Amino acid sequence: MASERGPAPLGERLRAQGLRLTPQRQQVLAAVSELDHATPETIGARLREQAGPGGAAPDTSTVYRTLELLEKLGLVWHTHLGKGAPVYHASEHPHLHVVCASCGEIASADPALLDQAAERLAADLGFTVDVGHVALSGTCRRCRESGTENA
Amino acid sequence: MASERGPAPLGERLRAQGLRLTPQRQQVLAAVSELDHATPETIGARLREQAGPGGAAPDTSTVYRTLELLEKLGLVWHTHLGKGAPVYHASEHPHLHVVCASCGEIASADPALLDQAAERLAADLGFTVDVGHVALSGTCRRCRESGTENA
DNA sequence: CTCGTTGCAAAGGATTTGCACAAGT
C-alpha cells in the first residue's frame, strides 16, 4: 500500500535541474516513504532486503548522497532525534516528532500544536520555525509508569 | 574568578550516591555554566585554556563521562541541535533552544511558549515533554533575509 | 557520446571503552 502512487514529481524535479532519474533514487525515496522515521542505516538495510539474494542494493554512500539530494529537492525531511541517528520521512504529511528519551519510541503529533509558539517566535525573534524538523523529547506514558525514566 | 560560588549541591549530590568530588568534576560543571550551549569539544577546549601551559586539563573521555554524570545528577542538560553536536547547559534556568538551520545560531526562548503544546501532548498521548531538552529548528531572521536559507 | 552517478574502499571526526595507575574518603 505504499508505492502505487509513484511520486510523479521525482523525475521531473530531477530533470528540471539537469539531474538524472536513477533506479537508486527511486528506491531510496520509496524506502523512506514506506519506513516512516528511518535512519540511513535502516533505509540501507531495507533496500538490501528488497534487493534479495542476487539483486544489488544501493551502496551506503549512495543512500547518504541520495537522502541529501532528496531533501534538497524537498521530497524528504530529516530530524535529529537523539544521539547519532537522524531519521528521514517523506514530506507528504507534515507532522512533528515526539521522542521518548528512555525507550526511544517515536510518536507523531499534529503540527498545529506548535502554531501558537511558532507565531510568537516569529513575532519576537523573527525566527521561522520549521515544523517538519521539530522533535520534542520527553517521556512516554509507558516509560513513565514503569519508572524507567531516569536510567 | 569563575568558581567563586562553588555549587554547594555538587559535593553533596555526589556523596549522596557514594561518588566522589573531584577537581575535574568541578571544572567541567563550572565550564558548562560559563559557556552556555557548549559542545563537549568546546568544553574541553575551554578547560585546556583555563589550565594554562603547565596545568593539566581533564581528558576528553573524562569530559564526556563527567557530562553524562552531571546530567544524571540533574545539574546539566543536553540538547541535540543538529548533526553531531549535542550542547550542554547548566540546568539552573530552564529555557528552550531555537536553532537556525542555516547559520547554526542558537537562541533561547521562554519555555512557557510550549506550555500549551505540552499540555495537549500530555492529555492526548500521555507524553511528558521535557522542555529543557527541546530544540526547535528553523531559520533566523538574518539568514532568511540574506537568502542563505537553502544552502 | 557526454556528463551525472554509483560502488568501493579508505579517510575522518566524534564518542566510547578497557585498563592500570592516581586520588578521594
Place this chain on the structure above:
DNA sequence: ACTTGTGCAAATCCTTTGCAACGAG
C-alpha cells in the same frame, strides 16, 4: 586501605570523499 575516577590509547560508529567504471539522456 578500599573503591571510585582519570588518563591514555585503541576501538567503534557514523558519515564523507576520491576515483574509475557505468548508465541515463
